[in-house]
Amino acid sequence: MFAYIARRIVYVIPIVISVALVCFLLVHITPGDPLVAVLPADASQELAAQLRTAYGFDRPLPVQFGLWLWRALHGDLGSSIATGRPVLTEVLRAVGNTVTLAIAAALIGFTLGLMFGLIAGYFRDTWIDKVATSIAIAGVSVPHYWLGMVMVIIFSVQLNWLPAVGAGPGGSGAWGWDWEHMKYLILPAITTSVIPMGIVTRTVRALTGDILSQDFVEALRAKGLRELDVFRHVIKNAAPTALAVMGLQLGYMLGGSILIETVFSWPGSGLLLNSAIFQRDLPLLQGTILVLALFFVALNLLVDIAQAAIDPRIKRG
Amino acid sequence: MRNDRSKKAATAWLLATALVVGLPQLASAETVLRIGMTAADIPRTLGQPDQGFEGNRFTGLTMYDGLTMWDLSSRDKASVMIPGLATEWKVDDADKKKWTFKLRPGVKFHDGSDFNADAVVWNVEKVLKQDAPHFDASQVGVTASRMPTLASARKIDDMTVELTTKEPDSFLPINLTNLFMASPAKWKAFYDKAEGADAKAKSQAAWAAFARDASGTGPWKMSKFTPRERLELVKNEGYWDKGRVPKVDRMVLLPMPEANARTAALLSGQVDWVEAPAPDAVKEIKARGFQLQANESPHVWPWQFSRIEGSPWNDIRVRKAANLCIDREGLKEGLLAGLMVPATGTFEPGHPWRGKPTFEIKYDLKAAQKLMQEAGYGPNKKLTVKTQTSASGSGQMQPLPMNEYLQQALAECYFDVQLDVIEWNTLFTNWRRGAKDPTANGANATNVTYAAMDPFFALVRFLQSSMAPPVSNNWGFINNPKFDELVTKARQTFDPAARDAALAELHAASVDDAAFLYVAHDVSPRAMSPKVKGFVQPKSWFVDFSPVSMAP
Numbered sequence: 086m087f088a089y090i091a092r093r094i095v096y097v098i099p100i101v102i103s104v105a106l107v108c109f110l111l112v113h114i115t116p117g118d119p120l121v122a123v124l125p126a127d128a129s130q131e132l133a134a135q136l137r138t139a140y141g142f143d144r145p146l147p148v149q150f151g152l153w154l155w156r157a158l159h160g161d162l163g164s165s166i167a168t169g170r171p172v173l174t175e176v177l178r179a180v181g182n183t184v185t186l187a188i189a190a191a192l193i194g195f196t197l198g199l200m201f202g203l204i205a206g207y208f209r210d211t212w213i214d215k216v217a218t219s220i221a222i223a224g225v226s227v228p229h230y231w232l233g234m235v236m237v238i239i240f241s242v243q244l245n246w247l248p249a250v251g252a253g254p255g256g257s258g259a260w261g262w263d264w265e266h267m268k269y270l271i272l273p274a275i276t277t278s279v280i281p282m283g284i285v286t287r288t289v290r291a292l293t294g295d296i297l298s299q300d301f302v303e304a305l306r307a308k309g310l311r312e313l314d315v316f317r318h319v320i321k322n323a324a325p326t327a328l329a330v331m332g333l334q335l336g337y338m339l340g341g342s343i344l345i346e347t348v349f350s351w352p353g354s355g356l357l358l359n360s361a362i363f364q365r366d367l368p369l370l371q372g373t374i375l376v377l378a379l380f381f382v383a384l385n386l387l388v389d390i391a392q393a394a395i396d397p398r399i400k401r402g
Numbered sequence: 403m404r405n406d407r408s409k410k411a412a413t414a415w416l417l418a419t420a421l422v423v424g425l426p427q428l429a430s431a432e433t434v435l436r437i438g439m440t441a442a443d444i445p446r447t448l449g450q451p452d453q454g455f456e457g458n459r460f461t462g463l464t465m466y467d468g469l470t471m472w473d474l475s476s477r478d479k480a481s482v483m484i485p486g487l488a489t490e491w492k493v494d495d496a497d498k499k500k501w502t503f504k505l506r507p508g509v510k511f512h513d514g515s516d517f518n519a520d521a522v523v524w525n526v527e528k529v530l531k532q533d534a535p536h537f538d539a540s541q542v543g544v545t546a547s548r549m550p551t552l553a554s555a556r557k558i559d560d561m562t563v564e565l566t567t568k569e570p571d572s573f574l575p576i577n578l579t580n581l582f583m584a585s586p587a588k589w590k591a592f593y594d595k596a597e598g599a600d601a602k603a604k605s606q607a608a609w610a611a612f613a614r615d616a617s618g619t620g621p622w623k624m625s626k627f628t629p630r631e632r633l634e635l636v637k638n639e640g641y642w643d644k645g646r647v648p649k650v651d652r653m654v655l656l657p658m659p660e661a662n663a664r665t666a667a668l669l670s671g672q673v674d675w676v677e678a679p680a681p682d683a684v685k686e687i688k689a690r691g692f693q694l695q696a697n698e699s700p701h702v703w704p705w706q707f708s709r710i711e712g713s714p715w716n717d718i719r720v721r722k723a724a725n726l727c728i729d730r731e732g733l734k735e736g737l738l739a740g741l742m743v744p745a746t747g748t749f750e751p752g753h754p755w756r757g758k759p760t761f762e763i764k765y766d767l768k769a770a771q772k773l774m775q776e777a778g779y780g781p782n783k784k785l786t787v788k789t790q791t792s793a794s795g796s797g798q799m800q801p802l803p804m805n806e807y808l809q810q811a812l813a814e815c816y817f818d819v820q821l822d823v824i825e826w827n828t829l830f831t832n833w834r835r836g837a838k839d840p841t842a843n844g845a846n847a848t849n850v851t852y853a854a855m856d857p858f859f860a861l862v863r864f865l866q867s868s869m870a871p872p873v874s875n876n877w878g879f880i881n882n883p884k885f886d887e888l889v890t891k892a893r894q895t896f897d898p899a900a901r902d903a904a905l906a907e908l909h910a911a912s913v914d915d916a917a918f919l920y921v922a923h924d925v926s927p928r929a930m931s932p933k934v935k936g937f938v939q940p941k942s943w944f945v946d947f948s949p950v951s952m953a954p
Contacts (some may be wrong), residue, residue: 102873114881116825120543122544124544124547126483127545128543128546128547128834129550129834129872129873129874129875130544130834130871130872130873131872131873132546132547133834134872136539136542136543139539140539163441164606166540167446167452167542167605168443168446168452168613169446169609169610169613170613170629172612175630178629179630191746217813232665234662235412235664237663237666237670238666241666241669241670242666242669242670245670245671248667248672249663249666249667249670249672250438250656250663250664250666250667250672251631251656251667251672255626255628255632256628256631256632257628257631280410290820347659347660348660348662348663348833349663349699350600350656350657350658350659350660350663352630356630357440357630358425359659360442360443360630360659363442363659364443365444365827380631388677
């Protein structure tokens with residue numbers, strides 16, 4: 086197991102360097118001025134050139150990349166051009182808020198997904214299956230942006246039950262797991278949960294159906310095991326794949342959903358990315374993408390290790 | 403008798419309880435105004451805000467003052483410059499590059515330190531003197547371009563300061579509305595506490611700390627700041643202008659970049675005021691009893707013409723024809739739900755810099771067609787013109803549908819309009835590079851909106867030949883000796899009334915020359931709860947939050 090983990094970690098290193106290179110290049114090759122955040126719209130080209138030199142944007146790209154990577158390896162992602170605040174502080178605060186949202190959404194999405202998936206799998210080709218499958222398809226098909234707006238219109242604007250935007254009465258700086266704060270989380274969390282819910286439902290349904298049709302289930306039943314015990318075996322066999330799917334979905338959610346966080350003004354990494362793109366704040370954009378990519382890579386690694394721990398065949402492979 | 407006594411005792415006890423419970427609540431019943439901004443982040447709070455004039459509106463003019471200020475008290479009259487932290491100023495008769503400003507006595511920063519000449523010099527140096535310990539490159543961009551001729555500041559005595567410009571420039575007092583006075587004492591306290599490898603690092607740390615706990619002289623004081631989420635300001639009871647001490651106790655500013663989210667927050671009662679509500683929600687906002695405030699802004703939605711060799715816009719008949727070919731009322735009522743003012747120049751009648759143009763910009767299809775025919779075009783010989791624009795952007799209103807409307811309208815006058823739609827920031831960059839640059843991509847017009855608050859921004863940077871790229875925003879390389887002469891005249895006329903007259907002359911000349919395709923002025927729509935009282939929407943990008951009160 087140790088060798089497997091070590092091997093997986095070694096594989097991650099080139100991925101991380103490639104991610105760093107790609108995110109550095111992507112934001113540099115796009116047209117436009119990197120100093121948009123500090124220059125007024127109508128600043129002269131002379132002033133822009135003067136500040137470009139001050140910020141080091143006039144240096145050759147490889148030099149800029151080398152310096153950036155060196156500082157990043159030392160935990161310094163630079164300062165936001167727009168606010169002057171350290172990028173790492175900005176990103177970590179935002180990621181913290183996204184983690185809060187992702188955990189809530191994961192709990193909702195995975196619980197419902199498992200439930201619908203198992204029900205659909207057990208009652209395959211019945212009306213129950215059709216209802217559960219329709220919900221799953223709707224979950225992955227409905228545009229998040231639209232669903233979020235509909236939820237806001239119904240529950241905030243019309244019924245006035247839940248807040249439309251924000252992260253709490255005092256912002257996320259004063260976050261607490263009480264009703265006053267939780268009510269800000271409900272609508273974005275439900276909206277975020279629908280895709281993982283749909284995907285998990287479909288995966289678990291397929292797995293359940295497949296496992297139930299296998300001979301060992303018949304054998305278990307023939308041996309006189311109670312249906313609850315058979316169900317436990319089904320869960321155990323479906324778990325590794327479902328876990329992988331859940332891990333990936335959690336990764337996507339931690340990556341932040343720009344649209345959902347923008348619709349609900351939820352101060353997470355998605356909104357931060359949106360803001361960095363909008364202000365063309367290159368250090369913030371690069372830092373955010375890098376941190377999110379690292380999160381994603383780390384999560385994949387954890388999922389792989391967890392899968393290997395559950396299913397020894399994977400480790401051997 | 404005994405019964406009476408016990409009744410009285412019970413009543414007294416109840417009253418006492420009510421007083422004990424109720425009075426603190428009454429005493430602490432603070433009034434709060436919650437505003438949803440269009441910004442994605444709180445504009446910088448250290449004195450020179452970012453995010454354009456929305457930044458100045460919310461974290462500039464609230465917490466800070468300039469030597470000169472805007473009079474934002476009238477809905478009907480153009481907003482004009484008035485004394486701020488300077489009570490009077492004059493230019494040196496012998497050397498027109500030197501200005502003396504008399505400072506307002508008795509003004510204190512929020513931290514209790516005195517506002518004086520040292521503070522003014524310190525604030526000029528924060529953006530101009532590169533070797534000053536408090537020089538901050540991040541504040542230069544949003545300052546230097548707004549007062550391009552300011553060179554230095556010198557203390558004469560505690561209440562008098564001398565400012566020097568690179569060339570004689572009568573616009574300086576107007577430009578100074580953008581230089582906000584931050585507290586040197588507060589910054590120094592942060593600097594002394596800051597840790598850093600060198601003076602530069604300490605300076606940066608001090609500015610970062612200052613941004614979290616700012617100190618100006620404005621009517622609002624910083625109370626609570628959560629980056630990217632909220633800024634809370636409380637009223638400055640000791641504000642020097644007693645007439646502008648805020649009526650509400652606390653103002654909460656919330657960044658909400660998405661128009662529908664802002665609108666929903668208003669309709670659900672989460673905020674009391676939103677900037678730029680979603681246009682298609684205007685009907686519902688009004689139907690639910692919310693107020694919609696709008697007024698003509700000093701803001702122009704134009705096409706800026708290329709005047710380089712070979713440009714079709716070099717023929718004045720073609721420029722005039724385009725200006726006569728647009729049904730601006732139709733655009734206003736049909737596409738923009740009334741949220742625009744038809745433009746007949748950079749300034750509209752009533753503005754001190756309007757002047758008396760002889761060319762009347764209006765919708766006159768026949769006259770436009772006639773001009774085009776005189777220029778050699780017709781139904782069988784269309785003139786192809788190409789315009790760069792963006793799909794969105796700050797102040798751009800609804801650029802795509804508006805340009806498509808123009809495309810359709812100009813087709814009636816034998817124009818074949820091609821649109822080159824690019825990303826907003828790229829459009830800006832290209833704007834600085836000018837019509838001769840390859841990034842213009844063959845376009846002979848560009849569609850970038852502009853603020854018209856001061857003479858440099860409204861006229862000079864577009865019309866003066868020396869403002870062509872890379873110096874400034876004369877994108878189309880206009881080179882008209884008359885404009886140059888009038889710019890010099892306006893710049894070097896130091897009597898305010900005479901300077902306004904010179905600017906009016908310059909504006910009239912630009913309209914007569916059909917320098918731009920003038921289309922619309924924005925109206926800065928904002929929607930608010932019926933509880934919001936006392937707000938006056940001036941003809942300005944800026945607003946005064948001081949007179950706003952909240953009904954219970």
